[in-house]
Amino acid sequence: MAAMDLFGRRWALRILWGLRQGPLGARALLARCEGLSSSVLYQRLRELTSNGIITASTDGYELTRLGTALRHALGPLGEWANAWAQAQEQEHNTQEPTKT
Numbered sequence: 144m145a146a147m148d149l150f151g152r153r154w155a156l157r158i159l160w161g162l163r164q165g166p167l168g169a170r171a172l173l174a175r176c177e178g179l180s181s182s183v184l185y186q187r188l189r190e191l192t193s194n195g196i197i198t199a200s201t202d203g204y205e206l207t208r209l210g211t212a213l214r215h216a217l218g219p220l221g222e223w224a225n226a227w228a229q230a231q232e233q234e235h236n237t238q239e240p241t242k243t
Contacts, residue, residue: 159197167205169204172203197210
């Protein structure tokens with residue numbers, strides 16, 4: 144349950160998603176996470192680092208072995224989210240009245 148608490152915190156998964164392709168500095172992460180404040184970013188980075196999900200390196204922050212395993216585990220969730228978003232869009236499009 145502790146993992147769900149950690150990953151359920153606002154921006155935690157978005158930060159991990161931002162690191163999926165390699166290390167990033169804090170400024171680059173802020174740019175990738177539109178709407179994220181620097182104070183929340185640094186709080187989440189501390190939490191994710193202290194839990195062994197990410198690590199600070201000379202290149203910025205990057206996923207640890209555990210973080211990479213989590214990224215792979217989240218792949219199916221990402222696929223589901225894409226399918227859900229498409230279904231929502233299709234439903235929205237079929238409910239819109241046609242303009243004449």
